[in-house]
Amino acid sequence: MSENRKLIKIATAGSVDDGKSTLIGRLLYDTKSLTTDKIEAIERSSKQRGYDYLDFSLATDGLVAEREQGITIDVAHIYFNTDKTNFIVADTPGHVEYTRNMVTGASTSQVAIILIDARKGVIEQTYRHFFIANLLRISHVVVAINKMDLVDYEEDVYLKIKADFDELVEKSDFSEDQITFIPVSALKGENIARQSEEMPWYVGNTLLDHLEVLETSDLELSTVARFPIQYVIRPKTEAFHDFRGFSGMLYGGNLKVGDEVTLLPSLNTSKIKSIHYFDQEVQEATQGSSITLTLETEVDLSRGDMLVKSGELPTSQKQIAATICQVNNKALTVGQKYILQHGVNRVLAKVAQIESKIQTDFSGSEEADSLKLNDIGRVHFRLSNPIHYDSYNSNKSNGSFILIDEAEYDTVSVGFID
């Protein structure tokens, strides 16, 4: 894998029939990521269905039920590369009832492309998707105003939609520079990979150029080191008889040999003796590394515990408040117990209070007894053991959790800690 190629993760969002699949198909086509046999398969299927155009959604809607109904039910992950960048696109469903799958797709993304049909403008689904992008603290939003060919490429249409959307931006936590507007026609390829001659009034980048200039480092949030212990390595071989290593992924910041560290929950301290990456030893590891550490002193540290730099402690508490998105048919109610998974750590959680249900059109919140599928609300929990967290705003990985049903083991909610 080319090490100098950056990785950008994108989620698409938008309403039904606003051209998400066509946009993705166009990006694949224009970056030469669609191979001949796949294009032929799309041609064959489009023809069979009696369409007079190439239906790119046939490339991304991978399930029989999706092709039957012409809708996207679940997230598809799609990949394309340019010389400089690897892209992963989560193609998420537009239908309201699949909002949870949109959250699933968007949770790992740094960039959201929200599509708007130029003929319809900002609609309810736009609110919902932008709200979720805001809730997930996606670093950058591209508003792609699509189907410009159907409104004669008129600048006034674009400006009107942009003005409507700007009102939403004001109600959100996004700053203006996190939002970029691009007028496009995915069907005709205008402003996707090629500057449109039909819209000389638009002077910004094409969509692809815009995605290329985003820097991965600017899209990450956290600066303090968080190292949850995922697995303890005890080889017990002759060569490594006394080796006791702590494996995991480093979320945020960096760790160096010699750093003084505090171990949670024990609050014991030690120093990093060595950092291993396979059969190499390194002096320093940066955010996103999957590594194994050894410590200067013998300590009690097992899966689910956390190692941080001394002086940079997270919050450790048994009472937490969080914003919840319900992703299961079973409603969340007061008094219910769940398994709460925070990174690789699991504790028991009881719903102490449902503070409110939040409207996804930025109109505020209301009282609620329960949170049903796709609902978003503010909830207070009591935990069996403290978890060691940061606010979701400062560290996504250490500020989020999932709730697992105790009986069925399904993932029922995702939470974002204040």
Added chain:
Amino acid sequence: MSNLLIPNPKEAESIHIIREVAAQFERPVLLFSGGKDSITLVRLAQKAFYPAKIPFPLLHVDTGHNFPETIEFRDKLVEELGLELIVRNVQDSIDQGKVREERGRYSSRNSLQTTTLLDAIEELKFDACIGGARRDEEKARAKERVFSVRDDFGQWDEKNQRPELFDMLNGKIHLGQNVRCFPISNWTELDVWEYIKTENIEIPSIYFAHKREVFFRDGMIWTANEHVFREENEEVVEKMVRFRTVGDMTCTAAVLSEAVSLDDVVGEIRESTISERGARIDDKRSEAAMETRKKVGYF
């Protein structure tokens, strides 16, 4: 000692997933076909647990129609790394009358593997099967979760998948269920080849161009061999070919190639206008061939 580790994000994610499998399950197994993807998985698993050994065995479901080069390679790798290998044979499932050998022009043992795999899972009580499937391979695979829960019949319920949020993996299951785990979900074919090159990983010789007896049918290049059905009028010729995927001989087509080194192969994949599964005969059976197989327990 090098100074600073700058992670390769896809590799780091895969290692994280493999460690989660080892930590969350009682009896994981790595499904090993001898192909480039499962070879890559073995390297990633080495990295996940070094300096300890890989804490789970490999399982090869042998169709009996594998390329001999692959089997030789498999045995050598297992020996060199001191791994535990379990082999289960499709031939046994046929002999027990559980599956019927297909007949005719397109007969293949590929889909018969599912029964042998499910039997092995039940017999050996595996609760997690690590596989080298990638979402870029096929459109039904693009819908796959990293941890994919299968019921006690091995079935995939594509409309009711567990949401997967951030990198938190929920591997909690009931007795009898199992989870298919896909650590290289987010890799592309080119990622795998570039990784094999960067890491200098050894792979079976059939991935490199070599002279081979083949015949042409439906625009594809088939191996001429006693396991592959051939009409009398289908003429056998010798060509320089290589393989992009390594499955059962009866469903894996070759491509014409001059690529004899990893550099050549990476170059060829970059330039290729045909997808990897474009040479998989089993996927051409219908528009939903992969989805249909996956639903009943194919990996």
